[in-house]
Amino acid sequence: MLPWILFLLMLLLGCACNSYYYAPNTVHTPHLMERHNAVASAGGLRGPEFSGFEVHGSYALSRRLALMVNHMELRGGNPAQERWGKGRLMEGALGMYFPTGDATSNTLFFGWGAGSAFNQFPKESKATLQFHRYFGQYGISVEHNALRFGTGARLNYLQYRKGWIDYRLGEPDISKIELIEERSPLIFPELSVSLSMGSRPVWVSLFATLMEYNAAEELGLATHTFGLSLTFQMDHFWRAERASKIK
Amino acid sequence: MKKILRLGLPFFAVLLLLAACKQADFEYYYYEPEDYALLSQYLNLPAKPDNYLTKLPKHLEARGLFARAVDQDKAILGRVLFYDKNLSKDGKINCASCHRQEIAFSDDKPVSRGVFDRVGTRNSIALGSVLNFAAYYGTDLFGPSGIPFFWDNRAGTASEQNLATMANPVEMDMKHDDIVNAVRSQPYYAPLFRMAYGDETVTAQRVSEAIANFVNALGSFRSKFDREAERVIGTDTWNSREYMDFSGFTAAENRGKRIYLDNCASCHSPVQGRPMKMYANNGLDATTTDQGVGGITKKNSEMGMFKVPLLRNIALTAPYMHDGRFATLEEVIDHYSTGIQAHPNLSTELRVGNQPRRFNFSPQQKSDLIAFLHTLTDEELLADKRFSDPFK
Numbered sequence: 001m002l003p004w005i006l007f008l009l010m011l012l013l014g015c016a017c018n019s020y021y022y023a024p025n026t027v028h029t030p031h032l033m034e035r036h037n038a039v040a041s042a043g044g045l046r047g048p049e050f051s052g053f054e055v056h057g058s059y060a061l062s063r064r065l066a067l068m069v070n071h072m073e074l075r076g077g078n079p080a081q082e083r084w085g086k087g088r089l090m091e092g093a094l095g096m097y098f099p100t101g102d103a104t105s106n107t108l109f110f111g112w113g114a115g116s117a118f119n120q121f122p123k124e125s126k127a128t129l130q131f132h133r134y135f136g137q138y139g140i141s142v143e144h145n146a147l148r149f150g151t152g153a154r155l156n157y158l159q160y161r162k163g164w165i166d167y168r169l170g171e172p173d174i175s176k177i178e179l180i181e182e183r184s185p186l187i188f189p190e191l192s193v194s195l196s197m198g199s200r201p202v203w204v205s206l207f208a209t210l211m212e213y214n215a216a217e218e219l220g221l222a223t224h225t226f227g228l229s230l231t232f233q234m235d236h237f238w239r240a241e242r243a244s245k246i247k
Numbered sequence: 248m249k250k251i252l253r254l255g256l257p258f259f260a261v262l263l264l265l266a267a268c269k270q271a272d273f274e275y276y277y278y279e280p281e282d283y284a285l286l287s288q289y290l291n292l293p294a295k296p297d298n299y300l301t302k303l304p305k306h307l308e309a310r311g312l313f314a315r316a317v318d319q320d321k322a323i324l325g326r327v328l329f330y331d332k333n334l335s336k337d338g339k340i341n342c343a344s345c346h347r348q349e350i351a352f353s354d355d356k357p358v359s360r361g362v363f364d365r366v367g368t369r370n371s372i373a374l375g376s377v378l379n380f381a382a383y384y385g386t387d388l389f390g391p392s393g394i395p396f397f398w399d400n401r402a403g404t405a406s407e408q409n410l411a412t413m414a415n416p417v418e419m420d421m422k423h424d425d426i427v428n429a430v431r432s433q434p435y436y437a438p439l440f441r442m443a444y445g446d447e448t449v450t451a452q453r454v455s456e457a458i459a460n461f462v463n464a465l466g467s468f469r470s471k472f473d474r475e476a477e478r479v480i481g482t483d484t485w486n487s488r489e490y491m492d493f494s495g496f497t498a499a500e501n502r503g504k505r506i507y508l509d510n511c512a513s514c515h516s517p518v519q520g521r522p523m524k525m526y527a528n529n530g531l532d533a534t535t536t537d538q539g540v541g542g543i544t545k546k547n548s549e550m551g552m553f554k555v556p557l558l559r560n561i562a563l564t565a566p567y568m569h570d571g572r573f574a575t576l577e578e579v580i581d582h583y584s585t586g587i588q589a590h591p592n593l594s595t596e597l598r599v600g601n602q603p604r605r606f607n608f609s610p611q612q613k614s615d616l617i618a619f620l621h622t623l624t625d626e627e628l629l630a631d632k633r634f635s636d637p638f639k
Contacts (some may be wrong), residue, residue: 162275
């Protein structure tokens with residue numbers, strides 16, 4: 001109970017008491033069943049002390065191959081405060097999909113992305129870190145009447161590249177950043193579950209994403225995000241168009 | 248399509264691998280280059296600022312002792328002020344004159360000498376006897392449970408303490424205006440004040456706050472005793488493990504530890520964490536002239552009582568007691584063994600009924616106890632560059 005009250009309080013106060021240098025985006029599990037299937041989604045995302053949005057698109061190139069792109073932007077606090085931060089991640093992936101039965105879609109993607117985390121501290125000191133992330137992920141999405149259930153696991157190879165850090169930002173964050181520099185690249189898994197409701201072509205989806213890295217707190221990595229998105233089965237529209245043309 | 252994939256994928260994979268092997272390359276910045284050039288003419292300050300974050304060993308954290316974070320930029324300024332002789336009337340005394348790092352920030356004279364060789368009345372307190380000033384000192388943060396400063400507990404906070412010391416005619420003899428002028432006239436303070444405060448305005452308050460941040464970062468917790476205690480006692484707070492022998496100790500040290508726990512820990516703390524009493528009378532004299540805490544509070548029940556110090560680095564900080572009357576640890580132990588005087592406020596731990604207690608330690612017990620006290624020496628503190636003299 002108490003953590004939830006604290007969580008709610010934090011939302012209300014918009015407190016950015018801690019700075020984060022990484023946050024997981026959703027491991028998307030697009031429901032791809034056949035060639036030219038396309039999924040697009042957009043929605044809000046919330047982490048421990050920040051929030052933002054993410055968009056996702058995926059497309060079945062051929063009978064097996066698929067493409068995926070994701071973009072996420074986050075912000076904690078706001079520039080009027082002494083402490084605030086923002087982050088972003090953009091990534092693309094190439095992979096395959098395999099329908100099993102007529103209600104289940106399996107997807108396997110390998111991708112690459114680039115992102116950054118910016119944090120501001122008292123005395124106007126700043127830290128900007130840039131990273132690349134390589135990943136492989138496996139997802140499964142099951143459709144049942146008006147529900148879709150999805151779960152995806154991702155293995156990340158997170159590599160920090162450049163950073164510009166004002167030492168005046170002080171402790172404990174200097175230690176966190178130095179530890180990131182020392183430990184990078186970081187390898188760790190993430191897991192998402194999602195529940196969607198709706199029917200072709202629009203779904204409302206809830207996501208929860210967890211990451212597991214043993215020293216996440218020491219390094220200032222956010223361990224979870226929750227999302228609420230609208231998901232569109234884009235091919236539905238094309239198909240409708242084509243169907244009307246044929247008529 | 249297939250062909251492109253067959254050729255393209257391995258190529259792509261190799262590219263990825265090459266890119267992925269790159270190390271993180273972070274750039275840190277602190278001083279502006281021209282500021283650093285100026286500072287370097289006078290001071291040995293590292294370009295990468297020192298980290299004053301303190302994490303206490305887990306057996307101490309388990310007892311609720313945490314080092315609060317100090318402001319790093321103010322601590323850096325505070326370090327320079329601590330070692331700056333311009334902060335004294337005759338330009339010859341700095342804080343370190345009476346708090347020397349090589350002897351755990353104490354003074355080897357019975358009573359300290361200040362400006363113009365003026366003689367004080369008390370023995371300098373070893374700043375290295377304290378676990379960490381920011382862990383339990385300072386009444387502003389801890390209310391009545393915070394330990395005040397000085398032998399007679401007359402200063403509530405570190406800045407109150409250092410302003411009093413700077414103003415004291417037998418120590419540094421500097422009034423607020425003198426301090427401000429002395430600091431303003433040194434060129435290296437402008438950049439340091441900008442880093443700490445955002446502008447170059449010098450006030451006595453700022454000087455004092457900066458020194459307080461430095462002092463609050465000070466402390467000793469890396470002795471042989473601490474290493475063993477962290478390993479053996481760990482997070483146990485039932486006091487059942489304190490008596491367990493430490494395998495890293497010699498037999499004499501372990502025997503001495505037991506004697507200490509039985510007879511001394513009820514005041515000086517079993518793990519040197521925080522004194523069990525804020526002040527006490529340990530029977531140095533039957534009648535006292537320096538009334539210590541009572542001299543400030545004017546309460547009869549507190550006459551002749553003094554701060555109970557922690558015994559960290561005690562082997563280095565001779566002479567001992569508030570007036571530096573004992574030159575060696577042997578003399579201290581002899582005092583507790585057979586010399587305790589019947590002062591009216593003599594602490595109950597040191598009396599039997601109305602009579603002063605006689606521990607009557609055997610020669611073997613005495614040497615065991617002294618062997619144990621030597622395990623409280625913290626070599627790392629003595630060599631810690633962050634607390635050393637930065638002047639060239």
